[in-house]
Amino acid sequence: MTVIILTACPEGLRGHLTQWLLEISAGVYVGHVNTGIRQRLWAKVLEMAGSGRALLVYQQPGEQRLSFEVHDHHWEPVNFDGITLMRRPSERRTYNPATSRGWSRASKRRRFGRKPTEGTGNLATSPNPSEGKVDS
Numbered sequence: 001m002t003v004i005i006l007t008a009c010p011e012g013l014r015g016h017l018t019q020w021l022l023e024i025s026a027g028v029y030v031g032h033v034n035t036g037i038r039q040r041l042w043a044k045v046l047e048m049a050g051s052g053r054a055l056l057v058y059q060q061p062g063e064q065r066l067s068f069e070v071h072d073h074h075w076e077p078v079n080f081d082g083i084t085l086m087r088r089p090s091e092r093r094t095y096n097p098a099t100s101r102g103w104s105r106a107s108k109r110r111r112f113g114r115k116p117t118e119g120t121g122n123l124a125t126s127p128n129p130s131e132g133k134v135d136s
Helices: 011-017 035-048 105-112
Strands: 002-007 022-025 028-031 053-059 066-071 076-080 083-087
Touching (some): 035 066, 066 076
Antiparallel strands (some): 076 083
């Protein structure tokens, strides 16, 4: 069993694959072809795909009984103790200065100092000096 999945590829490539494989959904081709034909089809996909993406899944002897090939795809096959897994790229957030909205409250306090506000209960901000004294 051979499966080829195409994304954003030219129509000519799609037409070429329909000669050998059955298109079961838009861009998804399935069929049972021998190794030589599969290799020629994949070479044609690599030649004609251009900026499009392609994924090939085929049978192979072993524990998983299948193997993967990718072209210009974000996910990549990785061998992990004899098993092929698909590694998905992490979505690390990078700092973008365009989304910054000025100084944070903490940096403003650090830079300009904290201004006392009335009614917070601080002795320094109390208008009546007799407040806050405790009779002993």
